[in-house]
Amino acid sequence: MKKFFLLFPTFYFLFFSFLSSSFAQTIYLPTETFSQYLPTVKIHAFSLDDNDNLTAQSLGSGTLINNQGVILTNNHVIQNLYYEEQTHDAFQICLTKSNDIQNPICEFTASVIARNITLDLALLKIESTDIRGNNLNFNFYLPYDNSAKPQVGNKISVLGFPDTGGKTLTVTEGIISGFININNISYIKTDADISFGNSGGTTVDNNGNLIGIPTYISTSYSSESLGYIFPIAEAKTWINENINSKIITNEIANANLKTLMLSFINANETGYYKNFFPPYEINIINNWKIGNSLEDAFDQNNLYGYSSANSIVIYPIKPEKNSFLSISIYIQDYGYSVTLDDIIRDLSEYLYDDEKLNYEKTNFNQKFPAIKQTESYEDWWYSDGDIINTISYHIPYGDKVISISYSYNENDQLAEVDEILSSFKIDMSAINFEEITYLENKNPNIKVSLPENLSDWYLTDGSYKQENANFFSADFGNKKNSNFYLSIYNAEYSDQNHQENFDLFKQDTLNYATQADSEFLSQGKIIIDGFEGFYLKTKYDYEYYDPTIEITTYINLNKTNYLVIYFSIDEKSYDKEITNLRTVLKNIKLNNNGVGKYLVPSFYAEINENLSDIKNYIYQENIKNLDKIKIFGEKSPISFQPAEPLSRKDFIVWAVKSLGENEDFQNFEKLYMGCEKDCLKDVDYNKNNGMYIAFAQKKGAITGVEIDGEKYFLPEKQISLTAAIKVLFELYDYEVWSAPSFIDWYIPYLQLAYKTNILPYGVNDVSYLLTRGEGAYMIDMLRNDKL
Secondary structure: EEEEEEEOOOEEOOOOOOOOOOOOOOOOOOOOOOEEOOOOOEEEEEEEEOOOOOEEEEEEEEEEOOOOOOEEEEEHHHHOOOOOOOOEEEEEEEEEEEEEEEEEEEEEEEEEEEEEOOOOOOEEOOOOOOOOOEEEEOOOOOOOOOOOOOOOOOOOEEEEEEEEHHHEEEEEEEEEEEEEOOOOEEEEEEOOOOOOOOOOEEEOOOOOEEEEEEEEEEEEEEEEEEEEEEEEHHOHHHHHOOOOOEEEEHHHHHHHHHHHHHHHHHHHHHHEEOOOOOOOEEOOOOEEEEEEEEHHHHOOOOOOOOEOOOOEEEEOOOOOOOOOOOOEEEEOOOOOOOOOHHHHHHHHHOOOOOOOEEEHHHHHHEEEEEEEEEEEEEEOOOOOEEEEEEEEEEEEEOOOOEEEEEEEOOOOHHHHHHHHHOOOEEOOOOOOOOOOOEEEEEOOOEEEOOOOOOOEEEEEOOOOEEEOOEEEEEEEEOEEEEEEEEEEEEEEEOOOHHHHHHHHHHHHHHHHHHHHHEEEEEEEEEEEEEEEEEEEEEEEEEOOOOOOEEEEEEEEEEOOOOEEEEEEEEHHHHHHHHHHHHHHHOOOOOOOOOOOOOOOOOOOOOOOOHHHHHOOOOHHHHHHHHHHHOOOOOOOOOOOOOEEEEEHHHHHHHHHOOOOOOOHHHHHHHOOOOOOOOOOOOOOOOOOHHHHHHHHHHOOOOOOOOOOOOOOOOOOOEEEEEHOOOOOOOOOOOOOOOOOOOOOOOOHHHHHHHEEEOOOOOOOOOEOOOOOHHHHHHHHHHHHHHH
């Protein structure tokens, strides 16, 4: 039984790439005769993080197809791993000389000019000069427009950089075993050995004609393997239409990539490494070298490699057997001004229960304030349980921490390590970090600020530019909680139907959320500065981590854009931070510049397994919000009966209780001695509920019904919509219009109800009698409006 592999189910893309040798012809294949570059290239793809640091993402192959420096590859080699509408940000290109395939030259960069997700094709263009400023002649290309007609049984060669071949070019040979239709493309099947990293590479026939692009592999339980090659004949039309497209370059990422590439080259040639920022320097002594983290990040066999390009590793050129001797320097971004105590707190957070942090405050090289951390562990991966020691110095530098570490075992000599470390220096006067308190986007208008009272929160700018479009993102963090995350960003509707129908977008989003691998808790309405939207609350349970609560809010800005507010927090911290989240939401300004209406729910956490009959009920979130503040009693009721009639007594009691720490009510409660005047005949004022009814009378929220000369409350009678809105607005001290006598008494209250959006969905009949769920909704909505 065969298994097919793709990046998503069915096939695997052939990402990683490294090689050996084997050849059939000159020019296109390795040979000792010529020193010309080969047309098959290696592609290293990098992305920028929020702090403009490069991070290694994917590795693949490509083919130079014309004398203008255009490379043909697979789209999945350059596409963002999480967002298909985006590519990675920068691309390093490695060229190989035909007579020296063991030493690829990675001194070139490229930019995207076109891509097609459906065909899984992409075009890059190499810059015409290398990073040293030397001009590059592209006369080593392999033409894509040829008359080759692949047939079953033809011999072929596949060139690329698979993970099975190390860091160098690999050539494998095989035959065409057939064809297979995938997405209406007649892919070539071959038994040539293909692996991850061959993606986007070169396939030539016996005459040296480019016939296709290795794209997929399949395997079987019997270890049989087949490769699937996109035929060049089916790519020609798309290539011709796009080969002269405008270059798309992320200028920041490309500049950072070039700076790092040149710094690694210079360091090993001069014996001196200088980092751009933070501006530190360190010597590389004889018999040691600095690893190229740009390239080593993709080398599975590299003992010292890092996935982040914002790091360096210095190690002996010829290490002793079983030696672990190495020095690493890496930069960590915090987003706020870091102190030594912040570093200690963060180091402690990642300890196991039985671990102890061994640290001390010190001055590295007698000059730079730092935390010295000492660790020891048994290594069973590269040795037979050798004890490995690691000493780290963590130096705060504005919003960054520079960590200098060295590892060794008991047999390693540290004299050379000490010599290298003693040469380290950094310009502390170059710190120029200022904490962000405000971010703004012009189109669409979005203004986000950090409230002054949130001392543990910090704000960072995560905005980026992709394919000439600007995307706004304001990201919040919490200095004392690494499980906290809040991001506010604008997005574009990808479905044209959603542009015209926000309700359809909401329904589709809800349908997706209820099918996701999480517990759907609730959803509800939200208004930010006059712009309406909705939120979803979900819970994720993890095997090894604390449960997480996520709230995702969507605000409709215009026909093309919507605002996303994504909040994630560990469940045990939820109640502590949810009020702060509401504060931030109420400070977001959109087109109305903060004068529009705000309706921000309380987002209280789920209570327990009680209230069992409100699951999926339209107002379940509102009921749970009131239950959280004990409106229905000290213990949550087992059931709520949301569709049952709502009595006048229950509504009055709930409404008064919802006032919480209202000063007027607290003073009334302290002095309450029972009813003194205008007592209602059917109310027992000596019971707790009597006090709430008395307070409602005092506020003018109720006056009673006169029957045979006596005033009655009629506590069990179902409350009407108009009576309920009067109760709420009087209790919450809203200013109500003094209407002329010819206007019905309830009209001013009804107008306020429309203005504050507290009317239950579909309810507009003034004689309507409320259910328990509808009454809870109205109380919670008005309470939120006041908050």
